[in-house]
Amino acid sequence: MNYEISKEPINIQAVIDKVVEREAGAITTFIGTVRELTHGKKTLFLIYEAYESMAVKKLEQIGKEIGERWPDAKVAITHRVGHLDITDVAVVxxxxxxxxADAYEANRYAIERIKQIVPIWKKEHWENGDSWIGNQLETVSYPTGKPQEENLHE
Structure with missing residues (x-):
């Protein structure tokens, strides 16, 4: 399965192995990790939750969109849910x-679309409290120069 939500730590090499092909001259990976500082606040850990069946369907949709824009692309995406500590891998x-060039562009497209359409949320736990993060709009410039809004949840 190329599109997954996982409760277990992500095996990065296993995700990469799903896209290896003889015709591929490039494989790009994006590995999203839990960072300690966000806007000056020290994060202790994160809790990710997802509407799992819909999240997988939306990841598959992103794969189809990439296939339409980059017909020779092969994509695999795994996003983790549950308790994640600092430096844990959240998405591959x-x-x-x-x-x-196509591999870089398609990979960037995938992470931006995940933030826009996939029902995954995170709760940040800080030294002085916690908060659910999501539905925050930010303008992103794509290589075409066309700005788009994205739903942040990284």
């Missing part, structure tokens, strides 16, 4: 294409 995206 692997994209293979015949040429490197």
């Amino acid at each position: 995206i692997a994209v293979s294409t015949p040429h490197r």
Whole structure:
């Protein structure tokens, strides 16, 4: 399965292996990790939750969108849910294409679309409290220069 929500730590190599092809001249990976400082606040840990069946469908949709824009691309995405400590891996995206520029662009497209449409939320736990994070809009400039809004949850 190329699109997964996992309660277990993500095996990065296993995600990469899903996109290895003889025709691929490039494989890009995005590995999203839990950071300690966010806007000056010290994070202790995160809790990710997802509407899992819908999240998988939306990850599959992202894969189809990438296939329409980059027909030779192969994509695998795994997002973790549950309790994650600092430096834990939250998401892994692997994209293979015949040429490197397409692999980079398709991978960037995948993470931005995850933030826009996939029903995954996180609760940040800080030294002085906690808060659910999501539905925060930020303008993102894509290589085309066209700004788009995204739903942040990284």
